[in-house]
Amino acid sequence: MADDVIISYRGVKKAFGGNVIYDGLDLDILRGETITVIGGSGTGKSVMLKMLIGLLRPDAGHVWFDGAEVTALHEDGLIPVRRRIAMLFQGAALFDSLTVAENIEYPLREHMKMNHDERAERVREVLDLVGLPGIEAMKPAELSGGMKKRIGLARAIAVRPEVIMYDEPTTGLDPINTSRINELIVRTREALGVTSIVVTHDMASAFKVSDRIAMLFNRRISAVGTVSEISRSDDEMVRSFIEGRPAYSPSFPPQKAP
Amino acid sequence: MIPQPLRIDIAIENVLSRVGITVRGAVEYTGGVMVMFFRSMRASVRRPFEWRSVVEQIEIIGLQSMPIVVLTAAFTGMVMALQYAHGMARFGAQMYTGKLVALTLTRELGPVLTSLMVGGRVGAGIAAEIGSMAVTEQIDAVRALGADPVKKLVVPRVLAAMFIMPFLSVCTDVIGLFGGMAVSFLEYDIPMGFFAKSAIEITKFSDFFSGVSKTLFFGIIIAVVGCYQGFRTRGGTEGVGRATTEAVVIISVGILIADYILTKLFLSF
Ligand SMILES: Nc1ncnc2c1ncn2[C@@H]1O[C@H](COP(=O)(O)OP(=O)(O)O)[C@@H](O)[C@H]1O
Ligand SMILES: [Mg+2]
Numbered sequence: 110m111a112d113d114v115i116i117s118y119r120g121v122k123k124a125f126g127g128n129v130i131y132d133g134l135d136l137d138i139l140r141g142e143t144i145t146v147i148g149g150s151g152t153g154k155s156v157m158l159k160m161l162i163g164l165l166r167p168d169a170g171h172v173w174f175d176g177a178e179v180t181a182l183h184e185d186g187l188i189p190v191r192r193r194i195a196m197l198f199q200g201a202a203l204f205d206s207l208t209v210a211e212n213i214e215y216p217l218r219e220h221m222k223m224n225h226d227e228r229a230e231r232v233r234e235v236l237d238l239v240g241l242p243g244i245e246a247m248k249p250a251e252l253s254g255g256m257k258k259r260i261g262l263a264r265a266i267a268v269r270p271e272v273i274m275y276d277e278p279t280t281g282l283d284p285i286n287t288s289r290i291n292e293l294i295v296r297t298r299e300a301l302g303v304t305s306i307v308v309t310h311d312m313a314s315a316f317k318v319s320d321r322i323a324m325l326f327n328r329r330i331s332a333v334g335t336v337s338e339i340s341r342s343d344d345e346m347v348r349s350f351i352e353g354r355p356a357y358s359p360s361f362p363p364q365k366a367p
Numbered sequence: 368m369i370p371q372p373l374r375i376d377i378a379i380e381n382v383l384s385r386v387g388i389t390v391r392g393a394v395e396y397t398g399g400v401m402v403m404f405f406r407s408m409r410a411s412v413r414r415p416f417e418w419r420s421v422v423e424q425i426e427i428i429g430l431q432s433m434p435i436v437v438l439t440a441a442f443t444g445m446v447m448a449l450q451y452a453h454g455m456a457r458f459g460a461q462m463y464t465g466k467l468v469a470l471t472l473t474r475e476l477g478p479v480l481t482s483l484m485v486g487g488r489v490g491a492g493i494a495a496e497i498g499s500m501a502v503t504e505q506i507d508a509v510r511a512l513g514a515d516p517v518k519k520l521v522v523p524r525v526l527a528a529m530f531i532m533p534f535l536s537v538c539t540d541v542i543g544l545f546g547g548m549a550v551s552f553l554e555y556d557i558p559m560g561f562f563a564k565s566a567i568e569i570t571k572f573s574d575f576f577s578g579v580s581k582t583l584f585f586g587i588i589i590a591v592v593g594c595y596q597g598f599r600t601r602g603g604t605e606g607v608g609r610a611t612t613e614a615v616v617i618i619s620v621g622i623l624i625a626d627y628i629l630t631k632l633f634l635s636f
Contacts, residue, residue: 164507188513195511202508219513264512 115140115272115304116161118330121170123156130156132328134170143298143305145315147350148325154308155199157325158274161306162194163187174272192220195270199277201261203249209236210245213264220268235263238300239293255286259293266297273297275307279314287314294318312351316340324350396617403517403598404591407525410518417523424527427492428590432485432535439484440539443476444468444546452555462565464557468547469566470574477539478578479626482585485535486618490593493524494614497597498607506598516598525590532586533579540575577633584629588621 116138123131130153138144148154159165160172163179172179179190195216203212213232217223223231236242239259249257258278265273275294279287291314298305309315315322316336323333324347332339332347339347348354451467497520500506509516544566551557596614600606 159507162511164510184515191511191513196508198504198508198511200503202504204505204508215514216512 113139113141115175116306117171117173118157118160119171119173121160121167121172123153123160123165123167129328131167134329136323136330136333138304138306139321141302141304142320143294143307143318144321144323145307145309145319146323146325146330147310147312147315148308149310152325153328154325155276158196158276158306158308161274162191162196188220192216192268193270194272194274195265195268196274197258197261197265197276197278199280201249201257203252203257203260203264205249207248208245209247209249209252209260212249212260213267216264216268231267232263235267238266238297239263240289255282255289258282258286258290262293262297266301266303269301270303272304272306275305275309277309277311278307279309279311287311290314291317312353326350400591400595403521403595404525404587406517407521407591407594410515411522411526413518417518420519420523421526424523425531428485428489428524428527429531429535432488432531433538435484435488436481436535436538437542439480440477440542441546443480443539444472444543444548445550447471447476447543448547448550449554452551452557456555461555461557462561464551464555465548465562465565466569468551469544469570472543472547473540473570473575473578475578475626475630477543478536478582478585479622481536481539482532482582482589482622483619485532486585486589486622487615489528490589490596490614490618491611493590493593494596494600495607495611497594498600498610499604501598501600502603502606520597521591521594524594525587528586528590529583530586532582532589536579536582540578577630581626581629581633584625585622588625589618592618592621 114137116136118134118136121131121134123129123134134157136146146154146157156165160167161174161179163182163184167180170180174190174194177190179187182190203209204215207215210229210232213235214228217228217231232245233242236244239262241256241259241263244252244256244260249260252260262273262275262278278290278294282290294305294307295318297303305318307315307318319336321333321335322339323330324339325331326346332342332344332350334342340351342348447468448464452461452464455461455463455467497506500520506516506520509519544563548559548562548566551562552559593614596610596617600610602609
């Protein structure tokens with residue numbers, strides 16, 4: 110394995126009952142890059158991210174993170190991994206009963222030994238970074254969809270992770286919020302030097318934020334390459350992804366097991 | 368067409384396999400609930416102890432249930448007084464009304480009716496709240512942010528329910544007796560002092576204790592099944608509705624079954 114590979118999926122299989130999601134997923138992610146995984150809804154993009162931090166376990170195969178096999182770790186052993194790999198959930202998954210500040214402090218309390226002042230300082234810092242200073246006391250119910258995502262990002266980066274996973278960061282957002290989130294992904298990478306994994310079905314976002322693009326098709330990653338490689342590819346499947354043609358449309362329903 | 372002979376063996380086999388599937392489902396479910404209970408007990412002794420959440424849950428489960436507890440208790444006591452005073456009059460034994468109300472209430476109806484009422488309210492609330500968290504990935508988020516959802520969500524609810532249910536059942540006993548006493552006096556002229564004295568005389572500590580201690584187990588059923596239903600919720604808001612309804616049914620049936628087992632157990636001592 111090359112030095113600059115930080116994450117690898119090897120021969121990963123996953124099914125829920127008869128619903129086969131992955132049948133031999135292989136993917137290497139390089140340290141410091143931004144990679145976007147494109148796939149239709151229900152094809153297992155969220156499942157892929159969750160397997161990396163042990164929220165879901167593959168039925169077969171291995172997932173590696175920085176030399177350690179995540180798939181061999183127990184729940185306690187996964188805590189350091191989760192400290193280093195943060196996730197922005199699709200719906201932001203903010204805790205409704207807590208304020209914005211309490212949401213952001215949550216991982217600081219669980220993962221780190223910070224005192225009250227250090228936590229408050231860190232909350233202020235990440236709120237600034239996502240462009241929402243001064244809303245510490247608000248509740249998630251008072252926030253718009255775009256703001257929720259940005260608070261979700263603030264909560265994710267509060268512990269200074271090395272890897273950030275974005276689960277459909279722009280889905281359901283208007284164009285202004287979409288480009289704001291795209292900018293944030295780029296800016297967060299510059300500010301923190303993180304490796305970023307974005308999963309989405311939004312091709313335009315993929316081209317804006319990524320170094321490389323991977324395509325999820327047929328229960329595995331079926332194409333991967335740099336943005337220019339992908340955009341110049343004359344592979345039928347890749348072209349249909351880019352152009353959104355129906356035969357291979359990313360929103361094609363997931364295959365069921367026979 | 369020649370009528371098919373009734374293949375009784377096939378019919379029996381069909382019925383048996385259906386029963387088999389149902390029984391296996393029930394056994395698996397019960398197993399899952401028990402695993403969750405034991406995991407919560409193990410997590411409850413891990414530091415740090417989350418006092419704030421437990422107190423918060425005691426408030427939600429306990430104090431907010433007081434109105435239905437008071438109403439359930441008062442009307443149960445009152446209706447029992449009516450029935451016993453009326454029925455016992457046939458044997459000229461109306462003076463036993465207080466004793467009968469006290470025994471029925473403390474041993475059986477107080478704990479069970481209170482638990483059923485509180486179970487419906489609290490169990491549905493827990494399942495809906497945790498179920499919504501499950502479908503919006505908040506439970507995944509708890510894990511991703513370095514915490515244990517069982518410790519954060521299940522433990523406070525189970526501890527609060529174990530603590531509050533016996534307390535609510537004592538309230539039921541007292542309020543129910545007052546209700547019975549009032550109705551006996553107003554409807555049948557049974558003197559209140561006499562009612563109270565005979566009620567207290569007949570009730571042994573073991574009667575009172577067996578009733579109250581049952582509710583400790585009912586409290587566990589209410590909280591753990593509510594949480595379990597919440598955790599297994601899938602499929603958006605529709606799923607939350609389904610999980611909630613199921614929670615109420617399973618909790619009610621669970622309380623009635625557990626009541627039989629516990630009563631049998633207590634009677635054998
Ligand atoms: N915990 C789970 N239990 C059962 N099925 C699941 C679970 N998580 C995801 N699935 C199923 O796996 C498939 C892929 O889900 P997901 O990864 O969320 O898709 P998406 O690409 O839209 O993120 C879906 O059909 C979904 O129903
Ligand atoms: Mg998803």
